[in-house]
Amino acid sequence: DQQVKQNSPSLSVQEGRISILNCDYTNSMFDYFLWYKKYPAEGPTFLISISSIKDKNEDGRFTVFLNKSAKHLSLHIVPSQPGDSAVYFCAATSSGGSYIPTFGRGTSLIVHP
């Protein structure tokens, strides 16, 4: 039962261009969404989040967009840099239920110089 889906296992982007990572969810109780970034041999690190009361949150080169009606969110990285190459996990939580984040399978982003 995949409540959080990242349907693209990998994404390849040229340095300087925009990277768009997508995430869909099925549980309408989810009301907070987080993106984590993971380098090889390291644990996931928190990147950016968004509450369901917003449709956009921006932090430097990273912007997360939320479309509640479509149960879809996306992470935009612009401009992409080679150091952004990592696996990106989408996660979701529910303040009305479990606070435990549910993770997707991740998308491996490769940014080419």
Add this chain to the structure above:
Amino acid sequence: EPEVTQTPSHQVTQMGQEVILRCVPISNHLYFYWYRQILGQKVEFLVSFYNNEISEKSEIFDDQFSVERPDGSNFTLKIRSTKLEDSAMYFCASSELRLSNSPLHFGNGTRLTVT
């Protein structure tokens, strides 16, 4: 910046053996978690721990698994009799609060290989 530390980084064990994975959460954090990631699959929640007891667990966390906070700093995951399918990356995490907007801080993981 304070971090979650996990030892060992890689553990190889034979099927049926017991393993203990160790974690030192961030010192002022109160909530602790274990997740695992089987190769190529999603990061799966195993268990959360607060105030010296399990607060939530998944269906994966069966009787073969146990957690303990034996002292003020360590948080351990024990697998009593390992199976081949327990081979995975095990991540420990901690958080300051138990809120949706309190991100988890993860360790670098222990790669468990069961042969």
